Amino acid sequence: MDYELLCSKVIAVTRLTGNFIRKESIGFDAKAIEFKGLNDLVSYVDKTAEKQLVRNLSKLLPDAGFTTEEETINSRGAVFNWIIDPLDGTTNFIHGVPTYSISIALYEDDQPVLGVVYEINRGEMFYTYKGGPAFLNNREIQVSERKSLSDCLLATGFPYYQFDKQANYMALLSEMMQKCHGLRRIGSAAVDLAYVACGRFDAFFEYNLNAWDVAAGAYLVQQAGGNILNFGGGDEFIEKREILATNAKVDKELLETIDRHFNL
Template identity: 75%
Template sequence: MNYELLCSKVVAATRLTGNFIRKESMAFDSNSIEYKGLNDMVSYVDKNAEKQLVKNLSKILPGSGFITEEDTEDITDRTFTWIIDPLDGTTNFIHGIPTYSVSVALYEEDKPIIGVVYEINRGEMFSTYKGGPALLNNKEIRVSKAENLTQSLLATGFPYYQFEKQPQYIQLFTDMMQKCHGLRRIGSAAVDLAYVACGRFDAYFEYNLNSYDVAAGAYLVQQAGGQIMNFAGGDEFLQTREVLATNGLLTEEILSTIKKYF
Protein backbone atom coordinates (compact mmCIF):
# COMPACT_ATOMS: atom_id res chain seq x y z
CA MET A 1 0.00 0.00 0.00
CA ASN A 2 1.19 3.52 -0.83
CA TYR A 3 0.66 5.19 2.54
CA GLU A 4 1.82 8.61 1.34
CA LEU A 5 -0.76 8.64 -1.45
CA LEU A 6 -3.43 7.38 0.94
CA CYS A 7 -2.58 10.18 3.37
CA SER A 8 -2.88 12.81 0.63
CA LYS A 9 -6.40 11.59 -0.12
CA VAL A 10 -7.32 11.72 3.56
CA VAL A 11 -5.93 15.25 3.82
CA ALA A 12 -8.11 16.32 0.88
CA ALA A 13 -11.26 14.78 2.42
CA THR A 14 -10.45 16.35 5.80
CA ARG A 15 -9.96 19.77 4.23
CA LEU A 16 -13.35 19.55 2.51
CA THR A 17 -15.03 18.93 5.86
CA GLY A 18 -13.06 21.73 7.47
CA ASN A 19 -14.14 24.12 4.74
CA PHE A 20 -17.77 23.16 5.34
CA ILE A 21 -17.41 23.84 9.07
CA ARG A 22 -15.72 27.19 8.42
CA LYS A 23 -18.54 28.25 6.11
CA GLU A 24 -21.22 27.21 8.61
CA SER A 25 -19.48 29.12 11.41
CA MET A 26 -20.24 32.40 9.62
CA ALA A 27 -23.98 32.10 10.27
CA PHE A 28 -24.25 29.55 13.05
CA ASP A 29 -27.44 29.76 15.14
CA SER A 30 -26.91 28.69 18.74
CA ASN A 31 -30.60 27.75 18.95
CA SER A 32 -29.73 24.63 16.95
CA ILE A 33 -27.73 23.13 19.82
CA GLU A 34 -28.73 19.74 21.19
CA TYR A 35 -27.55 18.15 24.45
CA LYS A 36 -26.32 14.56 24.49
CA GLY A 37 -25.62 14.80 28.23
CA LEU A 38 -24.42 17.25 30.88
CA ASN A 39 -22.38 19.93 29.08
CA ASP A 40 -22.09 17.57 26.09
CA MET A 41 -23.36 19.55 23.12
CA VAL A 42 -23.86 18.78 19.45
CA SER A 43 -25.18 20.74 16.48
CA TYR A 44 -26.30 20.06 12.93
CA VAL A 45 -22.79 21.13 11.89
CA ASP A 46 -21.20 18.21 13.77
CA LYS A 47 -23.72 15.75 12.32
CA ASN A 48 -23.52 16.97 8.72
CA ALA A 49 -19.73 17.23 8.86
CA GLU A 50 -19.54 13.64 10.05
CA LYS A 51 -21.84 12.37 7.30
CA GLN A 52 -19.75 14.16 4.68
CA LEU A 53 -16.49 12.86 6.12
CA VAL A 54 -17.73 9.26 6.36
CA LYS A 55 -18.96 9.40 2.76
CA ASN A 56 -15.65 10.68 1.41
CA LEU A 57 -13.45 8.37 3.49
CA SER A 58 -15.57 5.40 2.43
CA LYS A 59 -14.70 6.21 -1.17
CA ILE A 60 -10.99 6.11 -0.33
CA LEU A 61 -11.20 2.67 1.32
CA PRO A 62 -14.47 0.92 0.41
CA GLY A 63 -15.58 -1.56 3.04
CA SER A 64 -13.59 -0.01 5.87
CA GLY A 65 -14.98 0.33 9.38
CA PHE A 66 -15.69 3.45 11.41
CA ILE A 67 -15.67 4.67 14.98
CA THR A 68 -17.41 8.03 14.97
CA GLU A 69 -18.49 10.56 17.59
CA GLU A 70 -22.04 11.10 16.34
CA ASP A 71 -22.67 7.44 15.46
CA THR A 72 -23.10 8.02 11.73
CA GLU A 73 -21.30 4.70 11.39
CA ASP A 74 -20.14 2.29 14.07
CA ILE A 75 -18.48 -0.66 12.37
CA THR A 76 -15.30 -1.98 13.96
CA ASP A 77 -14.86 -5.58 12.77
CA ARG A 78 -12.86 -4.69 9.65
CA THR A 79 -9.17 -4.76 8.73
CA PHE A 80 -9.16 -0.97 8.29
CA THR A 81 -10.98 1.27 10.77
CA TRP A 82 -11.37 5.03 10.66
CA ILE A 83 -11.52 6.79 14.05
CA ILE A 84 -12.91 10.26 13.42
CA ASP A 85 -14.12 13.38 15.16
CA PRO A 86 -15.66 15.72 12.60
CA LEU A 87 -15.59 18.71 14.95
CA ASP A 88 -13.28 18.43 17.94
CA GLY A 89 -13.92 21.52 20.03
CA THR A 90 -17.68 21.77 19.60
CA THR A 91 -18.04 24.00 22.68
CA ASN A 92 -15.52 26.45 21.20
CA PHE A 93 -17.36 26.38 17.87
CA ILE A 94 -20.75 27.04 19.48
CA HIS A 95 -19.40 29.99 21.47
CA GLY A 96 -17.44 31.46 18.55
CA ILE A 97 -14.01 30.70 19.99
CA PRO A 98 -11.70 29.99 17.05
CA THR A 99 -9.98 26.76 18.01
CA TYR A 100 -11.59 23.59 16.69
CA SER A 101 -10.53 20.86 14.35
CA VAL A 102 -11.27 17.81 12.25
CA SER A 103 -9.53 14.66 13.49
CA VAL A 104 -9.06 11.55 11.33
CA ALA A 105 -7.07 8.43 12.18
CA LEU A 106 -6.89 5.21 10.20
CA TYR A 107 -5.99 1.95 11.92
CA GLU A 108 -4.94 -1.25 10.20
CA GLU A 109 -5.91 -4.01 12.63
CA ASP A 110 -4.83 -2.41 15.91
CA LYS A 111 -2.06 -0.15 14.60
CA PRO A 112 -2.33 3.46 13.35
CA ILE A 113 -1.21 4.10 9.79
CA ILE A 114 -2.66 7.58 9.11
CA GLY A 115 -3.17 10.58 11.39
CA VAL A 116 -4.62 13.91 10.23
CA VAL A 117 -5.68 16.91 12.33
CA TYR A 118 -6.94 20.04 10.58
CA GLU A 119 -7.09 23.17 12.73
CA ILE A 120 -9.70 25.02 10.75
CA ASN A 121 -9.33 28.69 11.63
CA ARG A 122 -5.55 28.87 11.16
CA GLY A 123 -5.67 26.58 8.14
CA GLU A 124 -3.09 24.26 9.69
CA MET A 125 -3.08 20.71 8.33
CA PHE A 126 -1.14 18.26 10.50
CA SER A 127 -0.61 14.87 8.90
CA THR A 128 1.45 11.71 9.10
CA TYR A 129 1.48 8.21 7.65
CA LYS A 130 3.18 4.88 8.26
CA GLY A 131 6.84 5.13 7.32
CA GLY A 132 6.66 8.90 6.82
CA PRO A 133 7.35 12.07 8.81
CA ALA A 134 4.94 14.20 10.81
CA LEU A 135 4.02 17.28 8.78
CA LEU A 136 2.44 20.70 9.24
CA ASN A 137 1.30 22.09 5.91
CA ASN A 138 3.77 19.72 4.21
CA LYS A 139 6.76 20.80 6.33
CA GLU A 140 8.30 18.29 8.73
CA ILE A 141 7.73 18.89 12.44
CA ARG A 142 9.34 17.52 15.60
CA VAL A 143 8.57 17.64 19.30
CA SER A 144 10.32 20.18 21.51
CA LYS A 145 13.69 19.77 23.22
CA ALA A 146 12.68 21.03 26.67
CA GLU A 147 14.50 18.87 29.22
CA ASN A 148 12.65 19.76 32.41
CA LEU A 149 9.34 21.21 33.57
CA THR A 150 10.87 24.58 34.46
CA GLN A 151 11.44 25.13 30.71
CA SER A 152 8.05 23.85 29.60
CA LEU A 153 4.59 24.99 28.55
CA LEU A 154 1.93 22.37 29.17
CA ALA A 155 -1.61 21.79 27.92
CA THR A 156 -4.52 20.10 29.64
CA GLY A 157 -8.29 19.90 29.67
CA PHE A 158 -10.86 20.38 32.39
CA PRO A 159 -13.50 17.71 33.08
CA TYR A 160 -17.03 18.87 32.24
CA TYR A 161 -18.75 15.71 33.51
CA GLN A 162 -17.83 12.75 35.74
CA PHE A 163 -16.50 15.06 38.41
CA GLU A 164 -15.53 12.38 40.92
CA LYS A 165 -11.83 12.76 40.03
CA GLN A 166 -11.95 16.55 40.07
CA PRO A 167 -10.43 17.08 43.57
CA GLN A 168 -7.19 15.24 42.79
CA TYR A 169 -7.09 16.76 39.31
CA ILE A 170 -7.14 20.24 40.82
CA GLN A 171 -4.29 19.16 43.11
CA LEU A 172 -2.39 17.99 40.04
CA PHE A 173 -3.01 21.37 38.32
CA THR A 174 -1.67 23.19 41.37
CA ASP A 175 1.45 21.04 41.45
CA MET A 176 2.11 21.41 37.72
CA MET A 177 1.52 25.18 37.68
CA GLN A 178 4.27 25.65 40.23
CA LYS A 179 6.79 23.78 38.07
CA CYS A 180 6.26 25.04 34.50
CA HIS A 181 5.85 28.21 32.43
CA GLY A 182 2.08 27.70 32.47
CA LEU A 183 -0.89 25.47 31.75
CA ARG A 184 -3.08 26.08 28.71
CA ARG A 185 -6.60 24.81 28.08
CA ILE A 186 -7.40 25.23 24.38
CA GLY A 187 -10.52 23.09 24.22
CA SER A 188 -9.62 20.64 21.43
CA ALA A 189 -7.66 17.54 22.43
CA ALA A 190 -6.72 16.93 18.80
CA VAL A 191 -5.15 20.39 18.55
CA ASP A 192 -3.40 19.99 21.91
CA LEU A 193 -1.74 16.83 20.65
CA ALA A 194 -0.85 18.37 17.30
CA TYR A 195 0.78 21.25 19.17
CA VAL A 196 2.87 18.77 21.18
CA ALA A 197 3.90 17.17 17.89
CA CYS A 198 5.15 20.47 16.48
CA GLY A 199 6.81 21.65 19.70
CA ARG A 200 4.44 24.44 20.71
CA PHE A 201 3.50 22.50 23.82
CA ASP A 202 6.06 20.35 25.58
CA ALA A 203 3.44 17.99 27.01
CA TYR A 204 -0.31 17.47 27.35
CA PHE A 205 -2.41 15.47 29.79
CA GLU A 206 -6.14 14.89 30.20
CA TYR A 207 -8.66 12.23 31.21
CA ASN A 208 -12.29 11.42 30.22
CA LEU A 209 -11.27 11.31 26.57
CA ASN A 210 -12.69 9.17 23.78
CA SER A 211 -10.73 7.37 21.09
CA TYR A 212 -11.94 9.77 18.39
CA ASP A 213 -10.62 12.74 20.40
CA VAL A 214 -7.04 11.52 20.48
CA ALA A 215 -6.34 8.76 17.94
CA ALA A 216 -5.03 11.02 15.17
CA GLY A 217 -3.17 13.45 17.43
CA ALA A 218 -1.52 10.66 19.38
CA TYR A 219 -0.08 9.20 16.19
CA LEU A 220 1.22 12.63 15.20
CA VAL A 221 3.06 12.89 18.52
CA GLN A 222 4.64 9.46 18.07
CA GLN A 223 5.67 10.17 14.49
CA ALA A 224 7.18 13.51 15.54
CA GLY A 225 9.43 11.81 18.07
CA GLY A 226 7.31 12.11 21.20
CA GLN A 227 5.73 9.63 23.58
CA ILE A 228 2.09 8.84 24.31
CA MET A 229 0.72 6.81 27.24
CA ASN A 230 -1.94 6.64 29.93
CA PHE A 231 -1.53 7.93 33.49
CA ALA A 232 0.03 4.64 34.57
CA GLY A 233 2.63 4.83 31.81
CA GLY A 234 1.00 2.09 29.73
CA ASP A 235 0.15 1.90 26.04
CA GLU A 236 -3.62 1.45 26.52
CA PHE A 237 -4.47 5.15 26.42
CA LEU A 238 -7.42 4.63 24.05
CA GLN A 239 -8.95 2.09 26.41
CA THR A 240 -8.30 3.83 29.74
CA ARG A 241 -9.37 7.27 28.40
CA GLU A 242 -6.31 8.90 29.97
CA VAL A 243 -3.63 10.53 27.85
CA LEU A 244 -0.19 11.86 28.59
CA ALA A 245 1.75 13.09 25.56
CA THR A 246 5.28 14.39 25.97
CA ASN A 247 8.39 15.25 23.99
CA GLY A 248 9.99 12.17 25.55
CA LEU A 249 12.42 14.16 27.67
CA LEU A 250 9.75 15.17 30.20
CA THR A 251 8.00 11.83 30.51
CA GLU A 252 9.56 10.63 33.75
CA GLU A 253 9.15 13.95 35.57
CA ILE A 254 5.50 14.46 34.55
CA LEU A 255 4.49 10.82 35.02
CA SER A 256 5.89 10.76 38.55
CA THR A 257 3.85 13.89 39.36
CA ILE A 258 0.65 12.45 37.89
CA LYS A 259 1.08 9.19 39.80
CA LYS A 260 0.99 11.12 43.07
CA TYR A 261 -2.67 11.91 42.42
CA PHE A 262 -3.90 9.13 40.09
Protein backbone atom coordinates in the same frame (compact mmCIF):
# COMPACT_ATOMS: atom_id res chain seq x y z
CA MET B 1 -0.65 0.16 0.42
CA ASP B 2 0.70 3.57 -0.61
CA TYR B 3 0.07 5.38 2.68
CA GLU B 4 1.50 8.69 1.45
CA LEU B 5 -0.90 8.78 -1.51
CA LEU B 6 -3.80 7.77 0.72
CA CYS B 7 -2.91 10.52 3.18
CA SER B 8 -2.95 13.13 0.41
CA LYS B 9 -6.47 12.01 -0.51
CA VAL B 10 -7.59 12.14 3.13
CA ILE B 11 -6.22 15.68 3.37
CA ALA B 12 -8.34 16.70 0.37
CA VAL B 13 -11.44 15.16 1.99
CA THR B 14 -10.63 16.94 5.25
CA ARG B 15 -10.23 20.33 3.59
CA LEU B 16 -13.60 19.94 1.89
CA THR B 17 -15.37 19.35 5.18
CA GLY B 18 -13.31 22.06 6.84
CA ASN B 19 -14.63 24.52 4.27
CA PHE B 20 -18.18 23.49 5.18
CA ILE B 21 -17.56 23.99 8.90
CA ARG B 22 -15.91 27.37 8.33
CA LYS B 23 -18.85 28.52 6.23
CA GLU B 24 -21.39 27.37 8.82
CA SER B 25 -19.53 29.18 11.60
CA ILE B 26 -20.60 32.50 10.09
CA GLY B 27 -23.85 33.45 11.76
CA PHE B 28 -24.24 30.11 13.53
CA ASP B 29 -27.39 30.12 15.66
CA ALA B 30 -26.76 28.70 19.14
CA LYS B 31 -30.42 27.64 19.23
CA ALA B 32 -29.41 24.84 16.86
CA ILE B 33 -27.50 22.96 19.55
CA GLU B 34 -28.56 19.71 21.20
CA PHE B 35 -27.41 18.10 24.44
CA LYS B 36 -26.06 14.55 24.35
CA GLY B 37 -25.41 14.70 28.08
CA LEU B 38 -24.29 17.09 30.80
CA ASN B 39 -22.30 19.85 29.07
CA ASP B 40 -21.94 17.57 26.03
CA LEU B 41 -23.06 19.62 23.06
CA VAL B 42 -23.70 18.78 19.41
CA SER B 43 -25.19 20.59 16.41
CA TYR B 44 -26.25 19.87 12.85
CA VAL B 45 -22.75 21.02 11.84
CA ASP B 46 -21.11 18.09 13.67
CA LYS B 47 -23.54 15.58 12.21
CA THR B 48 -23.42 16.90 8.65
CA ALA B 49 -19.62 17.13 8.73
CA GLU B 50 -19.41 13.54 9.94
CA LYS B 51 -21.68 12.30 7.16
CA GLN B 52 -19.55 14.12 4.60
CA LEU B 53 -16.35 12.58 5.95
CA VAL B 54 -17.82 9.08 6.08
CA ARG B 55 -19.16 9.34 2.55
CA ASN B 56 -15.88 10.55 1.07
CA LEU B 57 -13.59 8.31 3.11
CA SER B 58 -15.70 5.29 2.14
CA LYS B 59 -14.75 5.98 -1.47
CA LEU B 60 -11.07 5.64 -0.58
CA LEU B 61 -11.38 2.35 1.36
CA PRO B 62 -14.80 0.78 0.69
CA ASP B 63 -14.31 -2.09 3.14
CA ALA B 64 -13.10 0.00 6.07
CA GLY B 65 -15.10 0.34 9.27
CA PHE B 66 -15.82 3.51 11.22
CA THR B 67 -15.80 4.67 14.82
CA THR B 68 -17.40 8.11 14.89
CA GLU B 69 -18.28 10.53 17.65
CA GLU B 70 -21.79 11.33 16.48
CA GLU B 71 -22.54 7.70 15.63
CA THR B 72 -23.96 8.48 12.20
CA ILE B 73 -22.28 5.17 11.43
CA ASN B 74 -20.40 2.62 13.53
CA SER B 75 -19.07 -0.49 11.85
CA ARG B 76 -16.10 -2.80 12.20
CA GLY B 77 -13.82 -3.47 9.25
CA ALA B 78 -11.83 -6.69 8.97
CA VAL B 79 -8.54 -4.84 8.37
CA PHE B 80 -9.01 -1.07 8.16
CA ASN B 81 -10.94 1.18 10.54
CA TRP B 82 -11.36 4.96 10.57
CA ILE B 83 -11.66 6.83 13.88
CA ILE B 84 -13.26 10.23 13.33
CA ASP B 85 -14.14 13.37 15.23
CA PRO B 86 -15.81 15.69 12.71
CA LEU B 87 -15.61 18.74 14.98
CA ASP B 88 -13.31 18.48 17.97
CA GLY B 89 -14.03 21.57 20.02
CA THR B 90 -17.77 21.80 19.48
CA THR B 91 -18.24 24.01 22.54
CA ASN B 92 -15.66 26.45 21.15
CA PHE B 93 -17.46 26.41 17.79
CA ILE B 94 -20.85 27.10 19.35
CA HIS B 95 -19.52 30.02 21.41
CA GLY B 96 -17.52 31.50 18.55
CA VAL B 97 -14.10 30.67 19.99
CA PRO B 98 -11.93 30.03 16.93
CA THR B 99 -10.12 26.84 17.91
CA TYR B 100 -11.67 23.62 16.66
CA SER B 101 -10.55 20.86 14.39
CA ILE B 102 -11.26 17.76 12.36
CA SER B 103 -9.52 14.60 13.58
CA ILE B 104 -9.14 11.51 11.39
CA ALA B 105 -7.11 8.38 12.16
CA LEU B 106 -6.84 5.17 10.19
CA TYR B 107 -6.00 1.89 11.91
CA GLU B 108 -4.82 -1.21 10.09
CA ASP B 109 -5.06 -4.43 12.10
CA ASP B 110 -5.58 -2.30 15.22
CA GLN B 111 -2.42 -0.26 14.66
CA PRO B 112 -2.37 3.40 13.54
CA VAL B 113 -1.12 4.00 10.01
CA LEU B 114 -2.45 7.50 9.27
CA GLY B 115 -3.40 10.59 11.23
CA VAL B 116 -4.77 13.97 10.18
CA VAL B 117 -5.70 16.92 12.40
CA TYR B 118 -6.97 20.05 10.66
CA GLU B 119 -7.15 23.22 12.74
CA ILE B 120 -9.74 24.96 10.62
CA ASN B 121 -9.44 28.65 11.42
CA ARG B 122 -5.65 28.85 11.15
CA GLY B 123 -5.66 26.58 8.12
CA GLU B 124 -3.10 24.29 9.75
CA MET B 125 -3.06 20.72 8.42
CA PHE B 126 -1.12 18.31 10.62
CA TYR B 127 -0.65 14.85 9.15
CA THR B 128 1.43 11.71 9.19
CA TYR B 129 1.38 8.22 7.71
CA LYS B 130 3.13 4.90 8.16
CA GLY B 131 6.71 5.09 6.96
CA GLY B 132 6.79 8.88 6.94
CA PRO B 133 7.47 11.73 9.37
CA ALA B 134 4.90 14.14 10.77
CA PHE B 135 4.08 17.33 8.88
CA LEU B 136 2.45 20.71 9.31
CA ASN B 137 1.42 22.18 5.95
CA ASN B 138 4.16 20.26 4.07
CA ARG B 139 6.85 21.12 6.63
CA GLU B 140 8.29 18.27 8.70
CA ILE B 141 7.77 18.72 12.43
CA GLN B 142 9.32 17.32 15.60
CA VAL B 143 8.54 17.46 19.30
CA SER B 144 10.42 19.95 21.47
CA GLU B 145 13.89 19.44 22.96
CA ARG B 146 13.16 20.77 26.45
CA LYS B 147 14.46 18.43 29.14
CA SER B 148 13.22 20.05 32.35
CA LEU B 149 9.60 20.50 33.41
CA SER B 150 10.51 23.96 34.70
CA ASP B 151 11.15 25.05 31.09
CA CYS B 152 7.98 23.53 29.65
CA LEU B 153 4.62 24.83 28.50
CA LEU B 154 1.90 22.26 29.14
CA ALA B 155 -1.64 21.76 27.89
CA THR B 156 -4.57 20.08 29.59
CA GLY B 157 -8.33 19.83 29.53
CA PHE B 158 -11.00 20.04 32.20
CA PRO B 159 -13.61 17.30 32.69
CA TYR B 160 -17.16 18.39 31.89
CA TYR B 161 -18.79 15.32 33.45
CA GLN B 162 -17.82 12.51 35.86
CA PHE B 163 -16.51 14.89 38.47
CA ASP B 164 -15.59 12.21 41.02
CA LYS B 165 -11.86 12.79 40.37
CA GLN B 166 -12.12 16.55 40.20
CA ALA B 167 -10.48 17.27 43.56
CA ASN B 168 -7.49 15.10 42.69
CA TYR B 169 -7.22 16.72 39.29
CA MET B 170 -7.31 20.24 40.70
CA ALA B 171 -4.55 19.33 43.13
CA LEU B 172 -2.54 17.97 40.20
CA LEU B 173 -3.09 21.18 38.22
CA SER B 174 -2.03 23.27 41.21
CA GLU B 175 1.31 21.47 41.44
CA MET B 176 1.84 21.55 37.66
CA MET B 177 1.25 25.32 37.61
CA GLN B 178 4.10 25.79 40.06
CA LYS B 179 6.51 23.58 38.15
CA CYS B 180 6.29 24.79 34.54
CA HIS B 181 6.08 27.93 32.41
CA GLY B 182 2.31 27.61 32.31
CA LEU B 183 -0.78 25.52 31.62
CA ARG B 184 -3.04 26.05 28.63
CA ARG B 185 -6.60 24.81 28.04
CA ILE B 186 -7.47 25.28 24.37
CA GLY B 187 -10.61 23.14 24.21
CA SER B 188 -9.66 20.70 21.45
CA ALA B 189 -7.61 17.68 22.47
CA ALA B 190 -6.74 16.99 18.84
CA VAL B 191 -5.19 20.45 18.54
CA ASP B 192 -3.39 20.05 21.88
CA LEU B 193 -1.78 16.86 20.62
CA ALA B 194 -0.87 18.41 17.28
CA TYR B 195 0.81 21.25 19.16
CA VAL B 196 2.87 18.74 21.15
CA ALA B 197 3.88 17.12 17.86
CA CYS B 198 5.19 20.41 16.48
CA GLY B 199 6.85 21.55 19.70
CA ARG B 200 4.51 24.37 20.72
CA PHE B 201 3.54 22.42 23.82
CA ASP B 202 6.00 20.12 25.55
CA ALA B 203 3.30 17.84 26.96
CA PHE B 204 -0.46 17.38 27.21
CA PHE B 205 -2.50 15.43 29.74
CA GLU B 206 -6.22 14.81 30.21
CA TYR B 207 -8.63 12.08 31.26
CA ASN B 208 -12.15 11.00 30.23
CA LEU B 209 -11.31 11.31 26.54
CA ASN B 210 -12.58 9.01 23.80
CA ALA B 211 -10.77 7.32 20.92
CA TRP B 212 -11.96 9.89 18.39
CA ASP B 213 -10.54 12.73 20.50
CA VAL B 214 -7.00 11.37 20.58
CA ALA B 215 -6.34 8.68 17.95
CA ALA B 216 -5.04 10.96 15.19
CA GLY B 217 -3.21 13.39 17.46
CA ALA B 218 -1.52 10.62 19.43
CA TYR B 219 -0.12 9.11 16.23
CA LEU B 220 1.16 12.55 15.21
CA VAL B 221 3.05 12.85 18.49
CA GLN B 222 4.58 9.39 18.12
CA GLN B 223 5.62 10.01 14.53
CA ALA B 224 7.16 13.35 15.57
CA GLY B 225 9.37 11.63 18.17
CA GLY B 226 7.21 11.92 21.27
CA ASN B 227 5.66 9.43 23.67
CA ILE B 228 2.03 8.57 24.36
CA LEU B 229 1.28 7.07 27.78
CA ASN B 230 -1.54 6.58 30.23
CA PHE B 231 -1.26 8.07 33.72
CA GLY B 232 0.47 4.94 34.98
CA GLY B 233 3.13 5.04 32.29
CA GLY B 234 1.64 2.26 30.15
CA ASP B 235 0.57 2.41 26.53
CA GLU B 236 -3.16 1.63 26.97
CA PHE B 237 -4.24 5.26 26.75
CA ILE B 238 -7.42 4.66 24.75
CA GLU B 239 -8.63 1.78 26.91
CA LYS B 240 -7.95 3.63 30.17
CA ARG B 241 -9.29 6.93 28.79
CA GLU B 242 -6.34 8.92 30.12
CA ILE B 243 -3.51 10.31 28.05
CA LEU B 244 -0.11 11.85 28.66
CA ALA B 245 1.60 13.05 25.48
CA THR B 246 5.20 14.17 25.91
CA ASN B 247 8.33 15.17 24.04
CA ALA B 248 9.90 11.96 25.45
CA LYS B 249 12.26 14.01 27.63
CA VAL B 250 10.12 15.00 30.63
CA ASP B 251 8.18 11.75 31.12
CA LYS B 252 9.68 10.92 34.51
CA GLU B 253 8.88 14.29 36.10
CA LEU B 254 5.36 14.32 34.72
CA LEU B 255 4.53 10.75 35.72
CA GLU B 256 5.86 11.30 39.25
CA THR B 257 3.71 14.42 39.61
CA ILE B 258 0.61 12.72 38.24
CA ASP B 259 1.17 9.72 40.51
CA ARG B 260 1.16 11.87 43.63
CA HIS B 261 -2.40 13.04 42.96
CA PHE B 262 -4.15 10.77 40.51
CA ASN B 263 -3.08 7.15 40.83
CA LEU B 264 -4.46 6.74 44.36
